[in-house]
Amino acid sequence: MKRFLKLVLKDLEGSRLPTLFLSGITLVFMAFVRYKVSFGSWHSQMSVLAVALPTAFFPLWLIWRSFQTLRSEWREDTVYTLLALPVPGWQVMLAKLVSLCVEYSVLFAVTVGGTSLFFGGLLDELWSMVSSLSWVVWNGFWVYAAGLAVYSSLIIYIQLAFVVSKMVGKVQGLVALWVWVLASWLADKAAVLLAPLFRWLPTLRLHEFLRLNELDSGIVFEWHPAGQIGLVLATVAFFFLTGYLFEHYVEINE
Amino acid sequence: MRASEQALVVRDLRKRYPKVEALKGVSIALPKGEIWGLLGPNGSGKSTLLKCVAGLLQPDGGEIEVLGLPPSREAKAEIAFVPEVDTLYRWMTVRQVLDFTAAFYQDWQEETAGELLEFMRLDPEAKVSSLSKGMRARLKLILALARTAPLILLDEPFSGIDPSSRDRIVEGIIRQFKGEEQTMIISTHAVGDTEQLFDAVVFLDEGTINLQGNAEDLRTRWGKSINDLFKEVFA
Numbered sequence: 391m392k393r394f395l396k397l398v399l400k401d402l403e404g405s406r407l408p409t410l411f412l413s414g415i416t417l418v419f420m421a422f423v424r425y426k427v428s429f430g431s432w433h434s435q436m437s438v439l440a441v442a443l444p445t446a447f448f449p450l451w452l453i454w455r456s457f458q459t460l461r462s463e464w465r466e467d468t469v470y471t472l473l474a475l476p477v478p479g480w481q482v483m484l485a486k487l488v489s490l491c492v493e494y495s496v497l498f499a500v501t502v503g504g505t506s507l508f509f510g511g512l513l514d515e516l517w518s519m520v521s522s523l524s525w526v527v528w529n530g531f532w533v534y535a536a537g538l539a540v541y542s543s544l545i546i547y548i549q550l551a552f553v554v555s556k557m558v559g560k561v562q563g564l565v566a567l568w569v570w571v572l573a574s575w576l577a578d579k580a581a582v583l584l585a586p587l588f589r590w591l592p593t594l595r596l597h598e599f600l601r602l603n604e605l606d607s608g609i610v611f612e613w614h615p616a617g618q619i620g621l622v623l624a625t626v627a628f629f630f631l632t633g634y635l636f637e638h639y640v641e642i643n644e
Numbered sequence: 645m646r647a648s649e650q651a652l653v654v655r656d657l658r659k660r661y662p663k664v665e666a667l668k669g670v671s672i673a674l675p676k677g678e679i680w681g682l683l684g685p686n687g688s689g690k691s692t693l694l695k696c697v698a699g700l701l702q703p704d705g706g707e708i709e710v711l712g713l714p715p716s717r718e719a720k721a722e723i724a725f726v727p728e729v730d731t732l733y734r735w736m737t738v739r740q741v742l743d744f745t746a747a748f749y750q751d752w753q754e755e756t757a758g759e760l761l762e763f764m765r766l767d768p769e770a771k772v773s774s775l776s777k778g779m780r781a782r783l784k785l786i787l788a789l790a791r792t793a794p795l796i797l798l799d800e801p802f803s804g805i806d807p808s809s810r811d812r813i814v815e816g817i818i819r820q821f822k823g824e825e826q827t828m829i830i831s832t833h834a835v836g837d838t839e840q841l842f843d844a845v846v847f848l849d850e851g852t853i854n855l856q857g858n859a860e861d862l863r864t865r866w867g868k869s870i871n872d873l874f875k876e877v878f879a
Contacts, residue, residue, distance in 0.1 A: 396743075476721035
């Protein structure tokens, strides 16, 4: 556990500067828009821009970071250190996954915090639609959790594609792309194949769970998880496959 | 850990890269408690051999045994490998590098690390990115010598380093090498200043062994220093 934590801390420390920089830029941008709106230079609807821009940019940034955290290990030759360590490959990958999830959480918190801080007053109309603060917190948390789940699976596919690409000497970019497509196709097939095995699971009435009836009593939002379980299992299998390949088959030769 | 008479046994090791066969059936057996010089010009297969032993390259054929263990996570715990390239995280401080390494190896000696830090004249609060190449080489050496790892592999530790750093490194090796418990392989193509370190040497050329044996025996047999022998073999 101590070893794993050390790996996580190392990755967190490595991502500290870029995360702080992006958080700072985002808050400055929000403050700038708020200033313009407050003094009448810009229409109040421009506030949406201050929230929409980071929200649109962050996913791209996070995908780039998932790739970059691995790429930098090769570029700076620190992959020698990682491969020489007596730790399982999946721990190295999990440490990166955890640190990227922390990065996602920080950026999510910055977006939410910045929005509340700078535009809280301007969003009165929106607040009037919801019944309580607890509703906002509850649904906000599940939006965060769903985003985290999607992002985590994306990271796993990026890690697999990157590690496999490092097992070949040429056309690494093409190999990475091909592995990404193939892994996604396999996961999709696994989802379809395994779905009948999980038909017995109950349909989840998410409109009740998310208290959507507090917005409008007519909202129905149901989800049956059978189709997604194969996808999750395949993604978990790909994660361990990446760790195994990293530990046993990745070579370095400058 | 399994008991083994030899620290390292390599049998008929082969490794091919897309354009070149780097190792063409190399076989060596290193007894415990010796410092071996792995000597050869650039491209002779020295680094490839060490990387195969450290588990960073997968051989195409042959066998490797580290203290009786096949290449594995368990074997990695017994090896202190210092590659030629800079493998340090540049944003870390010297102290952070030591703490990071210490977390992964049970044989890490905190006290020895402190002594070596002082001996190598490194500031623990200095960032790796601010260190000169010689200082980084000294730091990498501390990472190996602060452990009581049974097998130490140093790949070109003197390459491109100023003479004062080189002298420090040689002195550091002499001071810290625990002859009864450890075995060391130093690969180099600069034999002159390091000849004194070697108990035995292996001459590697284009992936094959030209010559190997006890350093003193070779000196007596050929009537010349290892350095002169090296020059003659690779002339």
